[in-house]
Amino acid sequence: xxxxxxxxxxxxxxxxxxxxxxxxxxxxxxxxxxxxxxxxxxxxxxxxxxxxxxxxxxxxxxxxxxxxxxxxxxxxxxxxxxxxxxxxxxxxxxxxxxxxxx
Amino acid sequence: xxxxxxxxxxxxxxxxxxxxxxxxxxxxxxxxxxxxxxxxxxxxxxxxxxxxxxxxxxxxxxxxxxxxxxxxxxxxxxxxxxxxxxxxxxxxxxxxxxxxxxxxxxxxxxxxxxxxxxxxxxxxxxxxxxxxxxxxxxxxxxxxxxxxxxxxxxxxxxxxxxxxxxxxxxxxxxxxxxxxxxxxxxxxxxxxxxxxxxxxxxxxxxxxxxxxxxxxxxxxxxxxxxxxxxxxxxxxxxxxxxxxxxxxxxxxxxxxxxxxxxxxxxxxxxxxxxxxxxxxxxxxxxxxxxxxxxxxxxxxxxxxxxxxxxxxxxxxxxxxxxxxxxxxxxxxxxxxxxxxxxxxxxxxxxxxxxxxxxxxxxxxxxxxxxxxxxxxxxxxxxxxxxxxxxxxxxxxxxxxxxxxxxxxxxxxxxxxxxxxxxxxxxxxxxxxxxxxxxxxxxxxxxxxxxxxxxxxxxxxxxxxxxxxxxxxxxxxxxxxxxxxxxxxxxxxxxxxxxxxxxxxxxxxxxxxxxxxxxxxxxxxxxxxxxxxxxxxxxxxxxxxxxxxxxxxxxxxxxxxxxxxxxxxxxxxxxxxxxxxxxxxxxxxxxxxxxxxxxxxxxxxxxxxxxxxxxxxxxxxxxxxxxxxxxxxxxxxxxxxxxxxx
Numbered sequence: 001x002x003x004x005x006x007x008x009x010x011x012x013x014x015x016x017x018x019x020x021x022x023x024x025x026x027x028x029x030x031x032x033x034x035x036x037x038x039x040x041x042x043x044x045x046x047x048x049x050x051x052x053x054x055x056x057x058x059x060x061x062x063x064x065x066x067x068x069x070x071x072x073x074x075x076x077x078x079x080x081x082x083x084x085x086x087x088x089x090x091x092x093x094x095x096x097x098x099x100x101x102x
Numbered sequence: 103x104x105x106x107x108x109x110x111x112x113x114x115x116x117x118x119x120x121x122x123x124x125x126x127x128x129x130x131x132x133x134x135x136x137x138x139x140x141x142x143x144x145x146x147x148x149x150x151x152x153x154x155x156x157x158x159x160x161x162x163x164x165x166x167x168x169x170x171x172x173x174x175x176x177x178x179x180x181x182x183x184x185x186x187x188x189x190x191x192x193x194x195x196x197x198x199x200x201x202x203x204x205x206x207x208x209x210x211x212x213x214x215x216x217x218x219x220x221x222x223x224x225x226x227x228x229x230x231x232x233x234x235x236x237x238x239x240x241x242x243x244x245x246x247x248x249x250x251x252x253x254x255x256x257x258x259x260x261x262x263x264x265x266x267x268x269x270x271x272x273x274x275x276x277x278x279x280x281x282x283x284x285x286x287x288x289x290x291x292x293x294x295x296x297x298x299x300x301x302x303x304x305x306x307x308x309x310x311x312x313x314x315x316x317x318x319x320x321x322x323x324x325x326x327x328x329x330x331x332x333x334x335x336x337x338x339x340x341x342x343x344x345x346x347x348x349x350x351x352x353x354x355x356x357x358x359x360x361x362x363x364x365x366x367x368x369x370x371x372x373x374x375x376x377x378x379x380x381x382x383x384x385x386x387x388x389x390x391x392x393x394x395x396x397x398x399x400x401x402x403x404x405x406x407x408x409x410x411x412x413x414x415x416x417x418x419x420x421x422x423x424x425x426x427x428x429x430x431x432x433x434x435x436x437x438x439x440x441x442x443x444x445x446x447x448x449x450x451x452x453x454x455x456x457x458x459x460x461x462x463x464x465x466x467x468x469x470x471x472x473x474x475x476x477x478x479x480x481x482x483x484x485x486x487x488x489x490x491x492x493x494x495x496x497x498x499x500x501x502x503x504x505x506x507x508x509x510x511x512x513x514x515x516x517x518x519x520x521x522x523x524x525x526x527x528x529x530x531x532x533x534x535x536x537x538x539x540x541x542x543x544x545x546x547x548x549x550x551x552x553x554x555x556x557x558x559x560x561x562x563x564x565x566x567x568x569x570x571x572x573x574x575x576x577x578x579x580x581x582x583x584x585x586x587x588x589x590x591x592x593x594x595x596x597x598x599x600x601x602x603x604x605x606x607x608x609x610x611x612x613x614x615x616x617x618x619x620x621x622x623x624x625x626x627x628x629x630x631x632x633x634x635x636x637x638x639x640x641x642x643x644x645x646x647x648x649x650x651x652x653x654x655x656x657x658x659x660x661x662x663x664x665x666x667x668x669x670x671x672x673x674x675x676x677x678x679x680x681x682x683x684x685x686x687x688x689x690x691x692x693x694x695x696x697x698x699x700x701x702x703x704x705x706x707x708x709x710x711x712x713x714x715x716x717x718x719x720x721x722x723x724x725x726x727x728x729x730x731x732x733x734x735x736x737x738x739x740x741x742x743x744x745x746x747x
Binding site: 021024025026028094095097098099100101 | 715716719723726
């Protein structure tokens with residue numbers, strides 16, 4: 001069994017996730033947006049590991065590997081796009097990306 | 103041979119198609135030859151069928167080359183009926199039609215649009231033949247409408263002339279009013295008889311008289327309404343004088359010899375129905391006689407050569423309806439035939455004059471043409487004598503027959519005879535007024551007009567029609583004068599049922615018949631002498647009468663202001679109503695609905711487009727909100743499930 005009760009883990013993961021979502025919604029800096037997305041992914045990772053421990057199923061931990069890999073790849077691509085945008089617009093304010101209006 | 107009778111209308115249809123598609127490419131001579139040839143072939147087939155009919159038992163032949171309409175509860179075959187009546191009509195239409203085609207080749211030779219003209223003329227002959235050979239009311243109606251269409255196309259042939267275009271429209275619209283009555287009559291016939299086939303309807307009619315009662319009279323009157331439209335009787339005659347805008351051969355063919363006779367043919371064909379509803383016959387006779395006198399009165403003062411002939415046609419058609427109305431069906435058809443000969447000749451002769459006078463049609467600017475155009479003059483004179491009723495020409499035989507029957511028939515009346523005789527007097531007068539003004543006396547035209555005789559293509563048909571106007575009546579020479587009355591006997595089987603119903607065996611005295619006959623000849627002579635006195639011997643007399651009776655003169659010249667009356671009572675109010683409906687329904691409601699729908703869609707989409715701002719964070723927010731809603735709803739359902747269990 002877990003040394004710390006399950007509910008604590010769930011609450012922490014929820015808080016982390018909500019922080020991530022709010023961060024994506026509210027912050028204007030693109031890098032902070034990407035960091036918030038990482039935060040959301042890691043909240044999910046935490047839940048996966050916890051439930052793997054609870055159900056004594058290694059599958060959850062294997063899943064975390066996959067998620068981490070994808071997160072890393074996605075961060076790399078996201079940053080590459082960010083660099084391209086910066087070169088174009090001279091700023092990384094996400095509110096400036098509105099050419100698809102209308 | 104009789105099985106091929108249904109091909110009679112096909113040849114002009116073929117001519118129409120060929121001239122319609124290729125006429126312009128093939129040129130004027132070819133198109134004229136094709137058109138005339140087509141009608142000639144029809145005539146030959148009709149002639150052969152006629153001889154075959156003479157030896158056919160019962161002299162009634164039906165053939166339906168193919169099934170046409172076969173719907174649950176209603177079937178109509180593309181069926182033809184060939185009996186003496188349709189034989190006579192087919193021969194007249196194709197024979198006179200052929201002569202007019204040949205004439206047109208000469209008359210229209212300067213016109214670049216000649217192929218279109220011949221295409222329409224052939225189409226007309228096709229529909230007319232369909233009309234007279236039809237074996238049921240529906241096919242008759244097809245032909246009926248078709249000839250109306252061709253009349254419109256040919257009256258407005260020179261469509262760039264506004265008066266011609268308007269005349270074409272007027273003809274079509276007035277015709278349509280009659281056609282409306284005709285259509286309702288056909289509906290009633292189908293409703294009560296269950297069939298539209300002639301022979302079936304006429305066979306059942308006598309036993310259905312009691313059951314139908316007033317409906318039979320209604321059917322008769324509605325059919326006659328159609329006839330008044332097509333055959334220019336009161337009240338729907340107003341289109342015919344205007345129809346003179348068309349080329350003169352068209353006036354000859356359509357508005358003298360054939361199309362206008364369609365109404366007469368139809369009434370004769372349905373003689374059984376009319377005989378079983380005697381009120382209708384009375385109406386027909388009265389309207390026929392009245393129209394005859396009415397139109398003749400207007401012909402007295404017309405200055406346009408074609409207008410005189412137009413009113414004359416209306417008047418003579420009145421005679422035909424008078425005959426039908428008093429039960430003398432064969433006499434009416436006989437007059438139809440002789441009238442086709444001499445009226446076509448009169449129109450073609452007038453065309454010859456117009457052609458020679460470089461399109462001048464005013465009688466006051468003619469005169470002395472006798473020496474310039476002898477063939478035209480002599481044939482025209484023959485036709486004028488025929489229409490005036492001088493024996494032994496064709497017009498005398500047929501017109502006298504009508505006058506005699508209107509006096510002596512059990513459903514006749516001496517008053518009808520009196521009106522007919524007065525009209526005959528006027529006919530002789532105005533016809534010879536025309537002859538004397540155009541051909542006699544000193545020339546009243548200027549030096550820029552050089553009248554000359556017309557080419558052979560035009561004078562040959564004139565001569566043939568002239569001969570027919572002389573001998574055409576001899577096939578119906580009355581028994582009382584020693585003849586065999588062959589025509590009447592030939593047509594008798596078509597009208598036996600009607601004659602039975604009307605108890606038409608009449609035993610009037612021969613003396614009376616001779617007396618009336620002599621009287622009508624006297625009238626003709628008096629009329630001619632009167633015209634001679636006023637227009638050759640002392641023209642001042644005519645002038646004097648005109649200045650003394652200016653009121654009457656103006657009334658006649660202005661056609662009793664009937665056109666203006668119709669305009670004020672029918673046309674203008676209808677235009678006002680149409681304009682109002684257009685403005686307050688079509689524009690406001692229909693267009694409003696369509697445009698309103700479009701505007702609503704535009705506004706909705708403009709509002710909807712505001713959601714696609716292109717802003718990144720807006721997209722994220724909507725995404726998150728959506729996710730929350732979706733997951734929340736799923737969770738909610740899960741909870742419900744938990745509670746239930």
